[in-house]
Amino acid sequence: MVDVYDPIEIQPWEEVLAEHERLLPSQLEYLMEQSAYYRRLFEEWDVDPTAIGTLEEFAELPFMTKQDERDCQASQTPAKPLGEHQTAPTSALNRVISSSGTTGKPTYFGLTSKDRRDWNTVQERAFYTVGVRPSDTVLFGAGQTMITGGTPYFESLTKLGANVVPAGGESTDRLLSVATDIHPDVLWTTTSHVQYLSEQAEEVCGVSPEDLSMTKVIGGGGPGISNPEIRSEFYDIWDANLVREAMGLGDVIGCMWAECEEESGMHFHGQGHAHVELIDPETGETKPFESGNEGELVYTHLRREATPLVRFRSGDYARVTGTDCDCGRTSPKIQCIGRTDDMLIYKGMNVFPSAVRDVISEVDGVAPRVRMIVPNESKVHFEDPISIEIASEPNTTRSESELINDVVDVVRGQLKVRVDPTVVDVDDLPTDEYKTNLIEVRN
Numbered sequence: 001m002v003d004v005y006d007p008i009e010i011q012p013w014e015e016v017l018a019e020h021e022r023l024l025p026s027q028l029e030y031l032m033e034q035s036a037y038y039r040r041l042f043e044e045w046d047v048d049p050t051a052i053g054t055l056e057e058f059a060e061l062p063f064m065t066k067q068d069e070r071d072c073q074a075s076q077t078p079a080k081p082l083g084e085h086q087t088a089p090t091s092a093l094n095r096v097i098s099s100s101g102t103t104g105k106p107t108y109f110g111l112t113s114k115d116r117r118d119w120n121t122v123q124e125r126a127f128y129t130v131g132v133r134p135s136d137t138v139l140f141g142a143g144q145t146m147i148t149g150g151t152p153y154f155e156s157l158t159k160l161g162a163n164v165v166p167a168g169g170e171s172t173d174r175l176l177s178v179a180t181d182i183h184p185d186v187l188w189t190t191t192s193h194v195q196y197l198s199e200q201a202e203e204v205c206g207v208s209p210e211d212l213s214m215t216k217v218i219g220g221g222g223p224g225i226s227n228p229e230i231r232s233e234f235y236d237i238w239d240a241n242l243v244r245e246a247m248g249l250g251d252v253i254g255c256m257w258a259e260c261e262e263e264s265g266m267h268f269h270g271q272g273h274a275h276v277e278l279i280d281p282e283t284g285e286t287k288p289f290e291s292g293n294e295g296e297l298v299y300t301h302l303r304r305e306a307t308p309l310v311r312f313r314s315g316d317y318a319r320v321t322g323t324d325c326d327c328g329r330t331s332p333k334i335q336c337i338g339r340t341d342d343m344l345i346y347k348g349m350n351v352f353p354s355a356v357r358d359v360i361s362e363v364d365g366v367a368p369r370v371r372m373i374v375p376n377e378s379k380v381h382f383e384d385p386i387s388i389e390i391a392s393e394p395n396t397t398r399s400e401s402e403l404i405n406d407v408v409d410v411v412r413g414q415l416k417v418r419v420d421p422t423v424v425d426v427d428d429l430p431t432d433e434y435k436t437n438l439i440e441v442r443n
Helices: 013-034 036-045 066-072 113-129 151-160 172-182 191-205 228-238 353-360 400-415
Strands: 093-098 108-112 137-140 163-166 186-190 216-220 242-249 253-259 266-268 274-279 294-301 312-322 333-339 344-346 349-351 371-374 386-391 419-424 439-441
Touching: 013 036, 013 294, 093 113, 093 151, 108 113, 113 151, 113 242, 113 253, 137 151, 137 172, 151 163, 151 253, 172 191, 186 191, 191 216, 191 228, 216 228, 228 242, 242 266, 242 312, 253 274, 274 312, 333 353, 349 353, 353 400, 386 400, 400 419
Parallel strands: 137 163, 137 186, 186 216, 216 242, 371 439, 386 419
Antiparallel strands: 093 108, 242 253, 253 266, 266 333, 274 294, 294 312, 312 333, 344 349, 371 386
16 A cells, blocks of 8 residues: 555656646736736746746746845835745735855745645645654754744644654754653754764763664755765664655745655655756756756746746756656655755866765765865866865774775766865864855865
């Protein structure tokens, strides 16, 4: 028997796309009726949205970007505090949240009460897929309640029926004290924070992670858990019976992708609420969701009232890992490789810091950490080897030269990229409690 939260998860993908094609004209009509911004945008694009009848025709439209959102919010007014692309009146807003601001000034997103219900619908699907059950007590370790992964996650987890303990934002000592007192089943926080807690728990509270009660470890907020070495490390350290990841985008829906029990990629869960595309980030060409294809994820709202987006470039670069699954879900599965705004280019080859980290974690004696050093923020293209810092495992007996040689070989062999490693102390490459920055500008 297929164990899914919502029957739409096992509906043939072609039928899902047909439903998106049916919903799209109504959303475009709503934008034209309610928004001077979108009327102007379609005019600039020289597009008649009422003439768009198929997804193929829709894929010919230009993209929206994060900068478009920032530009919209450059001149906020009391009538439109969320910017020009705010389509619902402020009186209809039911929640305002923001981005984390890790890649620039935070942007704000609004939800009407209907939008909130839609978010809960999608997130409940995703949270069930990733392993949370109504009987679970969830230690929620991510703080910053105004961000997407804060209050909106708490709400959907409680709608699912789970007992949520929102201990994020407290000190590590306080968080782990709550864990020892409440005996939760699930640890849910950012992937970086899971790693941080893995390293700090015993020192801070005198109890090793494996002796805490959590047997389900769920991470998000950045790639990492899909790496076999990191996943295996979490399984061992926490003595877990599942280690999975989930992700979404505050601009669109907080959590739309989640791993099932196969743990081989995150399924899409936004059916009927957001249309997703895969594009080549350089050319903008649409690519099919076929195993092995890579590209940037692009989203369009299908029902959004407050701050809807059309062909929004997410900046998330993903690899398709499957289009069917033994779990029965029919949506594409992906692994997020990194952010396009973190992408470097070595002799025409795309390089993601998280991919370098994942590759070097296979080297005996090398910790799964890396920092890529660039001379200035605008430096993206490299012809010479890229400087990186790596760390040796504390108990390794291998020499620095052995580690360096193996790292150079494995990165060149798997990624076709030359790197120039320097070995630093593992404490010099700390994991962060929220998101770890893998690039540093250093002159």
